[in-house]
Amino acid sequence: MKGLILKDLYLLKSYGKQYILIFGAMFIYAMIMRSASFAVIYFVLMGSTAVLSSMSMDEAVSFHKFALTMPISLSTIIRSKYILFLITIGVGIIVGLLIKLFLFLVPFGMEDSFGREGFAATITVFVLSNSISMPAMFKLGVEKARYINICAMLAVAGLLVLSVAMGEKTGFSVNKIEEIFSANVFVVLCTVLSIISLAISYLVTVKIAKNKEW
Amino acid sequence: MENIITVKNLIKKYDGFELDNISFQIPAGSVVGLIGENGAGKSTVIKSVLGLTPIERGEIEVLGHNVKAGEKECGWREQIGVVFDECNFPYGLKVKNIRNIMGKIYQTWDSTKFTDYINRFELPPGKKVKDLSKGMKMKLSIAMALSHDSRVLILDEATSGLDPVVRNEILDIFREFIEDGEHSVLLSSHITSDIEKIADYIMLIHKGQLLLMENKDELLYHYAIVRCTKEQAELIPKDIIVGMEKNAFETSVLIKDKKRLKDSSFYKEAEQGKENGVALDRASIEDLLLYNKLASGHGLYQD
Numbered sequence: 001m002k003g004l005i006l007k008d009l010y011l012l013k014s015y016g017k018q019y020i021l022i023f024g025a026m027f028i029y030a031m032i033m034r035s036a037s038f039a040v041i042y043f044v045l046m047g048s049t050a051v052l053s054s055m056s057m058d059e060a061v062s063f064h065k066f067a068l069t070m071p072i073s074l075s076t077i078i079r080s081k082y083i084l085f086l087i088t089i090g091v092g093i094i095v096g097l098l099i100k101l102f103l104f105l106v107p108f109g110m111e112d113s114f115g116r117e118g119f120a121a122t123i124t125v126f127v128l129s130n131s132i133s134m135p136a137m138f139k140l141g142v143e144k145a146r147y148i149n150i151c152a153m154l155a156v157a158g159l160l161v162l163s164v165a166m167g168e169k170t171g172f173s174v175n176k177i178e179e180i181f182s183a184n185v186f187v188v189l190c191t192v193l194s195i196i197s198l199a200i201s202y203l204v205t206v207k208i209a210k211n212k213e214w
Numbered sequence: 215m216e217n218i219i220t221v222k223n224l225i226k227k228y229d230g231f232e233l234d235n236i237s238f239q240i241p242a243g244s245v246v247g248l249i250g251e252n253g254a255g256k257s258t259v260i261k262s263v264l265g266l267t268p269i270e271r272g273e274i275e276v277l278g279h280n281v282k283a284g285e286k287e288c289g290w291r292e293q294i295g296v297v298f299d300e301c302n303f304p305y306g307l308k309v310k311n312i313r314n315i316m317g318k319i320y321q322t323w324d325s326t327k328f329t330d331y332i333n334r335f336e337l338p339p340g341k342k343v344k345d346l347s348k349g350m351k352m353k354l355s356i357a358m359a360l361s362h363d364s365r366v367l368i369l370d371e372a373t374s375g376l377d378p379v380v381r382n383e384i385l386d387i388f389r390e391f392i393e394d395g396e397h398s399v400l401l402s403s404h405i406t407s408d409i410e411k412i413a414d415y416i417m418l419i420h421k422g423q424l425l426l427m428e429n430k431d432e433l434l435y436h437y438a439i440v441r442c443t444k445e446q447a448e449l450i451p452k453d454i455i456v457g458m459e460k461n462a463f464e465t466s467v468l469i470k471d472k473k474r475l476k477d478s479s480f481y482k483e484a485e486q487g488k489e490n491g492v493a494l495d496r497a498s499i500e501d502l503l504l505y506n507k508l509a510s511g512h513g514l515y516q517d
Contacts, residue, residue, distance in 0.1 A: 003316065003318030006314060006315050007315045010306070010308075010311045011304055014306035014307070014308075014342070015306065057305070057306060060304070060305070061302050061305065062302055063303070063304055065266060066296070066298065069266070069291060069294065069296035070288075070319050070320065071288045071289055071290075071319065071320060072288060072291075072319060073286050073288045074284060075286065210284040211268060211284070213261075213268075214261070
């Protein structure tokens with residue numbers, strides 16, 4: 001497991017310069033747009049999709065077939081990708097939080113409407129979309145999984161927007177929800193939902209990959 | 215002699231292709247050459263042995279372990295080294311990264327041995343895999359396969375696409391590997407010259423069927439090619455004919471028992487005709503492959 005994660009980190013490091021350039025460009029873009037929320041969402045998104053990039057590099061050389069000739073079980077290979085996802089989205093979250101902190105300390109006059117709830121909801125959307133795309137990654141390959149990831153992200157975000165709109169109409173508005181659930185409870189709910197979705201996704205991936213031809 | 219790999223009655227089906235009841239054993243201290251044309255089933259045999267594909271029926275034992283696809287138990291793989299026809303290291307990795315990664319994967323990883331191999335193969339440690347030539351990538355894969363406690367090397371078309379100098383160098387390493395009599399090599403290739411140089415046993419697979427598994431020296435000693443006329447070819451005992459090729463000028467027949475041909479009345483009867491003389495040539499491994507293919511095309515297997 002350690003070896004596989006080390007390999008993924010080396011690979012991501014090998015693209016370090018590109019990542020730094022993209023981060024820099026997006027940070028400048030966020031400053032021009034005067035939107036801290038954009039920067040935060042973007043960095044979490046980058047973190048959440050890094051696993052797809054790592055998987056794509058593996059797939060290009062049939063690394064998993066090769067890894068299965070080593071003393072590594074299939075479930076370890078799959079687990080390593082989920083752990084990598086947690087690491088990279090974690091880095092994305094930390095970078096996002098640092099940017100928020102930076103913008104809070106340095107007065108650029110940027111919009112920052114992102115509270116804890118918004119941040120937690122954004123992370124949950126990315127976790128849910130990856131929970132859907134990761135089994136697809138092992139079953140259908142990375143390219144199709146990328147489309148599925150984007151579709152899942154739009155679907156989850158769309159569902160969220162739709163629920164808010166429906167809630168407003170039926171008198172169950174966001175304000176009312178905020179009255180019932182405190183921000184902390186909302187964050188906890190998002191975290192629980194994320195953990196459950198990742199656990200289910202992992203089990204589905206193991207089941208799917210078991211009968212795969214390598 | 216201890217068997218490193220034992221396969222019994224292996225059946226694996228794909229759409230339009232089937233590995234048909236394959237059984238073989240690979241003894242310790244030997245190099246087994248698996249030959250067959252493209253699509254014959256060589257890679258499927260190797261994937262089955264490694265547990266990379268679920269099989270319909272059969273038993274596969276590697277170093278005493280009963281292999282099953284998708285199994286959780288994977289410690290037995292500590293003792294096998296595998297090289298496929300392409301380099302399977304992601305291109306963004308550096309040669310030196312592989313040393314650190316494998317050190318975390320194999321309990322028996324020997325970094326010093328790996329360093330010795332990369333020095334011997336002149337692989338620059340700081341270079342990325344994508345910047346290595348095909349031969350260098352293959353050497354890197356072989357260095358990795360040899361730098362842990364592997365008792366058996368399984369190579370699937372690992373020498374294809376390499377120039378003769380590199381291939382020769384790699385074959386030398388395989389010879390060193392089996393020297394102590396406890397290690398084995400299963401080498402699949404359609405480059406028959408490599409197999410002829412190094413193999414102790416030949417396994418010939420054709421359309422999913424194992425046509426033969428024999429000691430190479432005995433095979434080459436007993437097999438021969440008879441070059442004669444169409445009429446003379448008719449006089450060869452049918453049960454020793456493996457395959458036949460006819461053209462306007464001569465008929466070439468691959469036979470599997472030189473001695474029986476000499477003991478038979480073939481020469482006497484053939485010389486009675488007024489045709490040209492009969493020539494008996496040494497058969498190569500390539501001839502085995504070609505004539506077996508011809509034989510299947512001409513229905514010579516239908517006894």
